Amino acid sequence: MSSPAASTALLRRQLKEMQGDKDLSNISVGLIDDNIYEWEVMLMISDDCKFYGGGFFRARLSFPKDYPLMPPKMQFETPIWHPNIYPDGNVCISILHPPEEDKYGYESVQERWLPIHTPESILISVISMLSSPNDESPANVNAARQWREDPTGFKKQVRKCVRDSLEMC
Amino acid sequence: MDSEQIDYQSLNYLSTVDHNLCCPICRSPLVDPVYTTCLHTFCSTCINKALERSQTCPVDRTPLQAEDVSPAPIMIANLVNELAVLCPNSELGCTFTCARYLVEAHLSHDCEFVYMKCRECGDKVLRRDAGRECLHQLEECTHCFQHIKKIDMEAHEKECPGLLGECMHCRLEIERSELKEHEFTCEEATISCSSSSLGCPWSGQRKELSHHQAACPFTFLRPVLQAHAERLTKLELENRTLRKRIEQLTPRINQSNTTEPLSFDEQAYQFLTEQEHMRQDMERLSATLGELEIKQGMLLMNESLRTKEELAGIRAAINGIRMQIHWLLTVRVHGTEHRHVVGGGAGTPSNSAGPSHPAEHSASRRLSDNFGQGVKL
CATH class of the missing domain: 3.30.40 (Herpes Virus-1)
Incomplete structure (x- = not known):
């Protein structure tokens, strides 16, 4: 199952499903350089999302060869200000952490990657993470502190990056 | 063909398959289905690989060992095995469809699009051609x-x-x-005029070109226009090199302006302007100085006026107090005189001698009186 051919077939099927799914009108996916392991994702955040509503964020999903046993990595290419997203755009969310190693120490195995997750379920988790940051594992310490101590300033900063995201695309 | 070589996960199914018959890990119809003690069903290879990574059920995270996995009921296996699939060689041209469990037999016995060894030379050849003469000659x-x-x-x-x-x-x-x-x-190929680079818009069949060129004004003017064009490109080139040269030189000129020694006139001019600047500065400074002096004077006057007023007030107060003391003294003097007169004149023979004596006298009494007064107040 973890042979490259199997992950390729699975990813091809999932890409086709996502591209054909009408319920996912706010997510568009495509390949980078025709490489099935590198997906380019465009997240169009709906207006009712707190802080980030209306933003157009581009991200890259990099799948390992042994997907779906191991999780993909997700990196935002549009600059985004969020407590759980590193300044370089890498997303820190528990379901993207591989099940066996516990380098973060604080999370239980309960929250981590499962082979039954799909690109769709990952993106939906990330979108929900945008509006409800996880304070316990800040990837961007400054953003986390601002989110806690200066909500108005945080909102201002996020709106700015939402505006910038519209200009960039 | 070995059964191992069939990639069941990439088979094409004729109809869409109920998602309940799909493995939650590979998301294709179950192959060799197994189920766990927590009653979830997977392909046997999928769950085994997953258990190598994490010993929990991929669906509900129940702790799970390889022993907790057993073959799924025959009914489930039959349901997925009887799904109709296309032959894996459909891309090569095979149109055969069958139940999934028959694919292996089809590939090993019937499929015309399976590569086999040529009987004569050993090279590979499709089964449909294998019975005939060697195709590798x-x-x-x-x-x-x-x-x-x-x-x-x-x-x-x-x-x-x-x-x-x-x-x-x-x-x-x-x-x-x-x-x-x-x-x-080709005489009939469509071409454009040989002077199209000079702007001739004509295009037509090759056989008509000579006819056109006899009348083409661009061809007529060709030598002149070409010479112009050449000159233009030459000038442009020159212009470009010159511009580059200017760009190189400008920063150098700017630099040299600041470092090179100046001629006498320029020096004088610089000194003069500097002097002028200083003079202006001086004027400005003296003006501010004057202003400051005025301000200072005003402040001083204000302050001294206030102190003068205060002084006058204090003086007046002192005068008032002096008047009071004087009045009190006179009252006291009169009082003692009166008492002396009443108390007995024999003790004080000099009483009537003058006002200066009683004043001296009262000084000794005043101390005790002062006490008395203090108590009274």
């Missing part, structure tokens, strides 16, 4: 006389350079290899 192409393997002949005929092709302009039939060359000489 060379054969001469009847058009280009190249030696091609029989098996590749079909593909070769599509691109054989010896075959005739039709010119798209004059409909002449010539060999394909010469078709390209013919294009440059």
Whole structure:
């Protein structure tokens, strides 16, 4: 199952499903350089999302060869200000952490990657993470502190990056 | 064909499969289905690989060991095994469809599009061609006389350079290899005027070109225009090099302006302007100084006026107090005199001598009186 051919077939099927799914009108996916392991994702955040509503964020999903046993990595290419997203755009969310190693120490195995997750379920988790940051594992310490101590300033900063995201695309 | 070589996960199913029959890990219809003690069903390879990574159920995270996995009920296996699939060689041309469990037999016995070993030379060949003579012998192409393997002949005929092709302009039939060359000489090919680079908009068939060029004003003016164009490009080139040179030199000039020693006139001029600046500065400074002096004076006056007023007030107060003391003293003096008069004149023979005596006298009494007064107040 973890042979490259199997992950390729699975990813091809999932890409086709996502591209054909009408319920996912706010997510568009495509390949980078025709490489099935590198997906380019465009997240169009709906207006009712707190802080980030209306933003157009581009991200890259990099799948390992042994997907779906191991999780993909997700990196935002549009600059985004969020407590759980590193300044370089890498997303820190528990379901993207591989099940066996516990380098973060604080999370239980309960929250981590499962082979039954799909690109769709990952993106939906990330979108929900945008509006409800996880304070316990800040990837961007400054953003986390601002989110806690200066909500108005945080909102201002996020709106700015939402505006910038519209200009960039 | 070995069964291992069939990639069940990439088979194409004829109809969409109920998602309940799909493995939650590979998301394709279950292959060799197994189920766990927590009653979830997976492909046996999928769950085994997943358990190597994490010993929990991928769906509900129940702790799970390899022993907790057992073959799924036959009914489930039958449901997925009887799903209709396309032959894996459908891309090569096989149109066979069958139940999934029959694919293996189809590939190993019937499929015409399976590669086999050629009986004669051992090279690979499709099963449909395997019964005939060896297709790996060379054969001469009847058009280009190249030696091609029989098996590749079909593909070769599509691109054989010896075959005739039709010119798209004059409909002449010539060999394909010469078709390209013919294009440059074909009388009916559409071309543009040879002076099109100079701006002639004409385009038409090659045979009409000479007729056009006899009347083409661009061709007539060609030498002049060409000379102009050449000159223009030369000038542009020169212009570009000059501009580059200027760009190189400008920063150097700017630099040298600040470092080179100045001529006498320039020095004098600089000094003069500097002096002028200083003079202006001086004027400004003296003006501010004057202002400051005035301000200072005002402040001083204000302050002294206030102190003067205060002084006057204090003086007046002192005067008042003096008047009071004087009045009190006089009252006291009169009082003692009165008492002396009343108390007995024999003790004080000098009482009537004058006002200065009683004053002296009262000084000794005043101390005790002062006490008394203090108590009274």
